[in-house]
Amino acid sequence: MTRRFAWVVAVVVVVLVAVAPSASAHATVVSTSPSDGQVVAAAPSVVSVRFDEPVQMQFGALRVFSPSGARVDEGTPSHPPGHSDTVQVAVGSNLGRGTYTVAWHVISADSHPVSGAFTFSVGASSSTSVPQDTLNAAGSKAVGVLYGFARGTAYGGFALMVGATAFLLCCWPTGAASRRVRVVIGGGWAALVVATFAVLGLQGPYDGGFGLSRVFDSAVLHTTLGTRLGTALAVRLLLLGAAGIGLVLLLPRIAGASDRLRITAVAVGAALAVAIAATWATADHAGTGSQVALALPLDVVHVMAMAVWLGGLTVVVAVLLRPAGAEVPVLAAAIRRFSTIALCCIGTLVASGTYQAWRQVGTLGALTGTVYGRLLLFKLLGVGLLIGLGYLARVWIAHYLAGPAMKADAVAIRQLRRSTGIEVVFATGVLAITAMLVNAPPARTAYAAPVSTTVAFDAGGPKGKGSVQIFVSPAKAGTDLVHIETVSASGEAEVVAQLTATMSLPDRQLGPLPLNLDGAGTEHHYGNVAIPLPGKWIMAVTVRTDDIDETTVQVPITIR
Template sequence: MNLQFLKRIGAGVVTALALFLVVTPSSASAHSILESSSPSASSVLAESPREVKLDFNEQVESHLGNIALFNEKQQSIKIGKLVRSASDVSIVTASLPSLKNGVYVVVWRVLSADGHPVSGAFPFEIGPSSSGTADVLLQKIVNGNATTSDLGNPLAAVRFIAFLAVIILLGVLSVTRKSEMITSSVVQRTARISTLALVVSSLGLMLLQGPYVSGRSWGALLDFSLLPDVITTRLGLWLLIRMMCGALWGTMLILAGSHNKNWWRRSAGVLALVTVLSFSASGHPSAASFSSVFVVVDAVHLLAISLWVGALLALTIVSRSVDIKEFARSFSRTATWAMPLTIVTGVVQGLHLSGGLSNIFDSEYGKLLAAKTIAVLVVVAFGTAARKKLADLESNSIASVIRKESAVVVLVVALTALMVAKAPQVTSDSLSTSFSTTLIQANIFTELQVEPAKVGPSQVHVILTPPGGALAPVLNVQVRLELQSRSIPPIPVTMVAVGPNHWIGVIQFPYAGKWTMEARVEPKKNQTLLFTTEVLVAN
């Protein structure tokens, strides 16, 4: 690797940043966000609604999802099954029985298009007026029904195996495809073990996905009744295709010594593309904005990784049995374009999913992306040393440096597996989980509260008091919150009077960050007071 090559990488990174600024919208979400509901949060209805309707910002999966309804005694009420709309795949509904007057809480859970569970809750009331107890009931129901699965880490480990398997498989075949070494025992053994790992990890992901999404644990791992629901999701379908690809790879390896080598290479190329798509079309890119474009970007990224990183790992494995000098030269030529292509597509993809440079170090996804970038640069540095050894024809030294590269490469793959499990959104665990401030205007003390101040459903309180004496009931209170850093427009919060000058509402925070809160208070006719503050929302 010379100065000219380093300049090429630098130019590639600049190109990636420019491309990102051109094609990426101001915010990119890879997880579903509830945009509206019927009944709306904290609404007071005159009569029983016929159904619960949830409208999201993107396609959601109804399989493995659920809508539950609880009354003011915290008792579960039997309702209809969750159904996705045939005309709009971002809408799900559940029919309701006839409900009596009272307070109710809806607890919902759906599956994002990228296979990650999304959940929330909101209250509504039936009757002539608000009882003022909706926020208390909501808190009790949410606390009592919080279900988290302990299968997150096992899922990440199995994803790591899947990523490692596919890049080693494609890497070893790319290095030896034009050589008789492709039929050697060491190459065949490496490819077969990788193929087996690919199939087993895909099956493992399919078995783990159902219990993980439904908030269950290891005991549900062999609950095969969940499998049909998993297979009907986008992730499940692509996992099934990936396992089929694994079976076909087994056949292709047997035919690797075929006399018709052109046929074998073309077939292997098509199979490699489908295998890579099984990862890209079922992950974060498939649920982000411009999904068609970024599924392709991600597929190119994974292919480039396989030709660079996968081939590197393959060289490490075969270097203990054969002289790798010949293969190292071929790999060096491939890495010349695969390395910058990996970096360019990785930068574009990462920035698109995380929402921009400003959010990189504020999210777990962004921090993992930064760590992965550093690790990749370390691999590039080792690659520079390997190229020098290659120029000096130091075969043993080449193998030594390549093994060091491979150790860092495994870390890169592990970080990639962890990134798949993270939502590309701002997180801030250090922020407070509640917010309260008091503002004064026109001799009126206005207390603004958000509980909890974190991503998900939150209660908004506006409490009005004078410095002394009584305050006549205000006519109206309007609240809006916006997140300018992600260009999220003002979200109106439906406010309901629950007591003397005490108004409450519910908002679903889609992202963490510094939100701007506006409260418009109408103390009397033709008078409006505007209170503005900033609310720090945690993940």
């Protein structure tokens, strides 16, 4: 049974990590100098990009290419004094006329690579010949999969180490004599140590877009240690060293320890576990954005509740409920105590998870319209199933372990073990999704709300007044759905003789681009439109109400 559970858990983790999306922009560009698409009279001496949060330059670059594709930047990219949210680089003094391309690659505050490009022109715009692969080379898929797997394994190792130890101290002290329990705790500690080293080695190639050959590169590792996440990983390894020593000293003494010693061990162990959990919170989404002072401790609490619950469940199914696990009275006392602890953990997870979801998602559209939001929905589904299984376990406990006349026989115990084992499998899947969420851009950042606006028109003539209702989704560069509905002055849908529309991007001198819309002869005009670049576009809608009366309205549309 245990081996089958292990295989199912492994398959769940591998599948989820294999299909995990690559992390994309977590920091957003606020402005560039020169501005994107700007035509300047004289060549600038410095090119810069400003973001909405501090960024790191380790594994970063800010490169400038001439119209022919040659590098024209000079020196090393840097932060202006006092502005960690801005990167700049000097350019040569003899730039000729034409369009120059600027490519940037930095590390956002939540430890993920962010890249992009923009153009500016000196004197006049021109054609360019900079290959896309030169601007931003795609990272290694193998590195991304291994990186995600290592982060998921780290969560699992932390849960086994902390949760199993907490179960012994609070629910089953005599279980410390069991070799299986010591294997669970030691295996969790070892898995977390190995996974932390793996993340430390893979972080540099992940951030820099390198291949697996750079995992053991000492220069890359040295640079990684200078990043926010690298520092957190180094601190975690030091804490794990202390935790390992503590476990070696503690485990042989738990069974015969006094209440005072166990209370002291719980306090010291909890402090150490909280410190280890904080190495995740400080380097990921909780450490950036709004309300950091509240988000950080709640994220630590969330991780701790997950660890105590999942690690305790593992001990229950892998050791306590086995045929030779424990006598029924001991089993009953341990399970009743853990049932109360698990209920508190579930309440904590729901409360802290609800806050995290609101902070990272914000709107219903972002919940269904982003990778982060959809992963969160899967996680919520998994948590709901876990709550249902936990409720069934509490019903079992109330039926078989209530009162002095306990009715738990071998068959009943197998039922609980099977139910709890399924709970462990689902919990591990939720853990894998959590690792993917950490690696995905927050929905608030990634989501672009659809554009919906109404503009009045007056084409003259007896029935020339009305309005057009315009809907553009998702209002992001790429393929968008455009839907235009014509409405009469009285507010009712109305068919017009003809409706055409174009889009222009004045800042880049692009357009007008005609929109191919279906629905001629109806009040609804719609179509899928390829919008090549983000920016402040202008949609020009021309409405002809009869053979001679027509008008054009200009509608600003922001494409992200």
